[in-house]
Amino acid sequence: MVQLLITTGKNPDRLSRLIAHALFASIPGSDLEFRGKRSLLSLVLKARKKHYSRLCAIHKEEGKPSSLSFISLDDEGGWERLSPSIAIKNVSAAKSFPKKQSQCVEFSGAKKAVLGRLLDPRNSCGEPESKIIAGAAKISILYGRKKLLELGVAYAK
Secondary structure (H helix, E strand, C coil): CCCEEEEECCCCCHHHHHHHHHHHHHCCCEEECCCCCCCHHHHHHHHHHCCCCEEEEEEEECCEEEEEEEEEECCCCCEEEEEEEEEEEEEEECCCCCCCCCCCEEEECCCHHHHHHHHCCCCCCCCCCEEEEECCCEEEEEECCEEEEEEEEEEEC
């Protein structure tokens, strides 16, 4: 069952797409859908119909990724924005990404509880294929031993 829908803003730039692909590759039970001309509300409604528990939106300002925001969806049809949102200061991405999605993710770092709560991955397995290191100033996403993405970040209320 898919738990997390990852989406970009309208007219995403290359870096926003890379962030979306790295999250998709590393988070089990996630799905990726580029927003296109649809509103965020229409994606919330679609996510609710498909029984997603979370929506992660990648926003951009001045032509580059600016933040990640998270929405929690409940079974009764309600939804709420979660805090903190994550401001993106800079992005460093690998040139290629894995062809298959991770079946297990491990969180580590000073902000692992915060990021784990926002992403809400639901997997039970032994050896993790991917790892997300959530520090106070950066988030690193690894698949196996390969670093897919590193974000310079700040956590906002």
